[in-house]
Amino acid sequence: MRKEKRWPMYFAIQEQKRLGLRKSQVARNLDISRNTVIKFWDLTVDEYKEFLERLETRSRKLEAFEAEIVSWLRKYPDLSAAQVMDWLKERYGGLEVAESTVRNYVRGLRMEYGISKAKRMRQYEAVEELPMGKQMQVDFGEVTLRHQEGHLVKLWFITFVLSHSRYKYALWQDRPFITADVVDAHEQAFEFYGGMPEEIVYDQDHLLLTSENHGDLILTHAFGKYVEERSFRIHMCRKGDPESKGKIENVVKYIKRNFARHRSFTNVDKLNEQCLAWLSRTGNATMHHTIKKIPAEVYALEKAYLRPVHKKIQINSNPSITRAVRKDNTILYESNRYTVPLGTYDPCKEVGVRVTEDKQLIIYEIDSGTILAEHALCLHGKGKLIRNNNHGRDRSKGVQAYVDHVAEQFTDAGEARRYLEEIHRQMPRYIRDQLQAIEKSITEASAKTADDALAYCLKHGLYRAADFTNAVRYYVEQEQQQPANKPNQSEVKLLSDVDPTKLKAKPEIRGFGTYEQILRGG
Incomplete structure (x- = not known):
């Protein structure tokens, strides 16, 4: 609290105390902590003055390290208070200081020495508006609404926008989207727009894409088949680069903040009706602040440039969900991992998943329907690995065979x-x-x-x-x-003949005493 506010606060506490108010009432009236009221409740004016003087003269825990911290901040302007705290503990092991103390102290030093925290700013470049009928952008969103009965309901939506006219469409569900839902939403969007564009922009969502594959996109089986049938061009945003489809990102925020916020939920059909009415009334009828035009009016001209869609594709209403098989031969379902038999993994592999009434998770081949694995559905907890014993590698057999081979x-x-x-x-x-x-x-x-x-x-x-x-x-x-x-004796050739008797001769063996006499001069 600033100095100029301390005395007025003290006198306000004392004034309301004389009026007979309780401490909790004073705290609410002054919008301060009840502990603060208790602290100053019985202090006299002289005692409060001494308290303020102590505040002015008290030393701070980190004053001894001020020069060192300032040097760090000047050398590394983007250094965080958490890093400063860790460096202090690394150099001075016995230092005991709260994180909030370090944070406040570092903030004060930045202000005192004029060391602002460095921020990395990404530079953007304005791009030319795309021609009519050229491109559409697609993205997903989710919100939590309150049901009329009082409980909260989580809902998911997919939204579309034409890049030229900014004409929008959205479709809601009360469950997460699967690939079949995405395909059906495209069909409904094309019907809503009265045609389809040349190119559609997406994020790298697992419902659509298995692997970016260095630009040679590997789509999921169902979505790839749909793209091939509809013959539109796909543009996948790079990972961590949502700005490259900023038009649809803004639409997602627009729907969340303008349409969905504080809306009461009854059922999905009613919500979709309300959303279409909102699009007609507001979403597509209000002037867009970038192009300074009303999307509905621009769309009336752009509609003629969309490619016609003569026949609606019938979508298989199979309620099963598809999942990509991960490298460790597991699938991810509701934040838990379930194993499949070893060898199931393939870079393009997808399997079907369905949940039975008795809470069994069935994993099966999409094409043949062959059941790959059955698991009891994990109802409590997340991040768990649910494994079948027969899905692991028999490591002992391979090692033993190798031992026998060697x-x-x-x-x-x-x-x-x-x-x-x-x-x-x-x-x-x-x-x-x-x-x-x-x-x-x-x-x-x-x-x-x-x-x-x-x-x-x-x-x-x-x-x-x-x-x-x-x-x-x-x-x-x-x-x-x-x-x-040890050369072979049979291969050694003598230069001259040798008398065999000489070879049998033995040298004379003298005793040690003979050599001793010689050494003594005898």
Whole structure:
């Protein structure tokens, strides 16, 4: 509170106290905290004056770090108070200070030293208005309305806008949209507009797009089939770039704030009727502030440039939901993950999902209807993984087969298997890497060398691929050195004949005493 407001507040508290008001009444009348009223309730004027003087002279916890914090703010203008607090704790471990204290102190330093927080501003460029019939933009929204009976209801809508005339259309549902709903909404929008444009702009929504694929878009099965049948061009916004379809973003906000806010909900049909009436009365009948024209009047001219839609496509009313199979062979349903059999995943793979009356989640192939998995629907909590035991990989079978494969490359497969299984026991996470290294060493050596290395490792308890590899290298070097140290006698040719008796002669062996006498001069 500012200094000039402190004394008037104190006198107002004392005045209402003399009038006999309770503390809670005073707090409400003055719009201050009840604790503040209690604090100053019994203070005399002199005591309150001393309190204010103490406020002026009291030291602040972070004053000792002022120069350091200011240097940080000048060097990094976008530094947050939370980062300042963390840096202080990192450098001064025993510092105990509240986050709000740091936040207020940093705010004060910014004002005192004129260090404004750096903000990154994205620069936009105005673009030319698109020609008539060229483009339509589409987006989704959701709001929560209060039912006439008093409870809250969550509702979803899809909205369309013609880029040239800003002529709008919206369709509401009381459940999340599925791909079939999106296709049906397009058909109703084309009927509302009396035609379709050349190009439609979307966000990268999972109902429409499986993968951006570096520009080679992979659409969901149902939506891709619809686009192919209707033959309109698609423009997908890049991730994190909603501004590239700003016209429809504004329409979504417009519907939420102008039509839906504080509206009482009865049923979806009634809401759609009200929305169409609002579009006719306000949404399309009010001058647009950018083009300075009324959308309905401009649309009357643009309608002639839309491509005709002669026959409405009948949409399959199957209430099932489609879901993309994720890389870990799960699908996401109501913020929980449900497993499907290993190997189901494919970059373009989608499966059907439906919930039975007894709360069972059925996951099935869309084309064939083959059931892939059944799970009990998780009714409590989010972010959980619901798994079927038979959906996991049988890791033990693959490892054992690999162990047998490597063991068979030794002369004594039984001893080799015992050695490899001990490695598996000691290092189960890295057994495949260990087996791969051992197999590589075997292929680079002879069978005898591999057996010698195995015997050496078993004898000395060396149960690592690195030890086995070192042993193989040692025995390989021994094999390479052996011909040089021990030449074959049959291949040595003598320069001259030697008397066999001389070869049998033995040198005289003298005792140590003889050498001792020689050394003493004897």
